Amino acid sequence: MAVEVLHSGVLEAIGAEITGGVLPAGAVLTLEQIQQRFGVSRTVARETMRSLEQLGLLTSRRRVGLVVRPSSDWMVFDPRVIRWRLAGPGRLGQLRSLTELRAAVEPVAAAAAARHASPDEVDALLAVSARMRELGEAGRLEEFLAADVEFHALLLRAGRNEMFAALTGVVAEVLAGRTRHGLMPSRPRAEALDAHDAVAAAVRSRDPEAAERAMTVITTEIRAALGDLH
Amino acid sequence: MAVEVLHSGVLEAIGAEITGGVLPAGAVLTLEQIQQRFGVSRTVARETMRSLEQLGLLTSRRRVGLVVRPSSDWMVFDPRVIRWRLAGPGRLGQLRSLTELRAAVEPVAAAAAARHASPDEVDALLAVSARMRELGEAGRLEEFLAADVEFHALLLRAGRNEMFAALTGVVAEVLAGRTRHGLMPSRPRAEALDAHDAVAAAVRSRDPEAAERAMTVITTEIRAALGDLH
DNA sequence: TCTGCCACAAAGATGCGACCTTTGAAACCC
């Protein structure tokens, strides 16, 4: 990340504008405009355009320009798109739909983890859930968030399914988003800590059903917390 | 697809080689090689490289070249990556992981559809499930597949959750993949047809739990069919 | 001989400007 190339800056700017609704579907850009606005060469403008095209944010048409596509065409699983949307208006809706996805996948992933996790992964899960309890009870929210992310990442990877593992980034964004938007109690609830312990314990005892149930407790609580914001 | 630009051809070729394992993780390409091998300009080689980079298939490092990344870094939700992998070796593993994802998401999506589907969508679901029965009993597999894809696409969209809707392409690929690989009986099983009807009926009567149960019947059957191939 | 610093070169990153190709749309003809 350190040495981000030129192209990225332009991408970030336009990507945020499109996902944030500043540039609505149907709006038209041209390479020329991009070059002038950002003071970059055609090469860079073109590469940026290609990136945006791959994200489904726009399509390029000869003689017309770069046309912004409707949100239904966006690649909403892409981490960048998720980040932009969580940073813009409509972030609550985004958080809600992501949370529903989590609620669907994570229980099943927990069951898979109970079947396939390696001994090392089991140990790591237990260790992280213990750490979550310490940090949570000490009110160290920053570190608690990091541990929470690690817990879910471990679990998703332990299921030995690359599609689940690929959702690690999504879950991390959701967790971070919750914290950023004050949807977390100042001290994690004891039920949440217990549920994480229960998931880890179920994985250790190779009990898929128990793991699934315990994870469902977690996702249900999260959905409830989001629901309160209606 | 008609007017494919140059850049796409190169992308397809290299993308397929990487995802197919011809170019293993750690392999190194250079822009120069790409230019010569495909007879394209540096611009095209660069744009291709950017595309592959966004898909997580490789990273570019100065003084080194374009390094192929391990499969754990690939954006496995991207439709192109899915298509390439289903076309190459390891397609069965890919089909299996995608099916697990479906099994996790679709029941929840069915429940969401029961809550949020519009009257038009309900009608469409009922119509398509009826059509599936006709086509299935007539043994017209091609058309049956198309109707099947439409059914699941409708359902995913009706849940009013963009993340679910974004999985339409994944489901379509899985269904098509099953048919292509002879995992479908020559005549769809009556239980499957009944289950689709049951999902549609549950959505009509706004019964999320019933919709979820009925969809679980479908996904369970599919997983069983895949399991037989061990 | 081993260690560390430095210069060189390889390969990507960026920039430019010319020319090609497609295509929307206006001008024109029947």
Next chain:
DNA sequence: GGGTTTCAAAGGTCGCATCTTTGTGGCAGA
């Protein structure tokens, strides 16, 4: 008025020049 032709706008491709980063090998000192 409708179909056809012409034109120009905007992306697509190209090749080359220059800049920047960084791996590597060589040289010098301990």
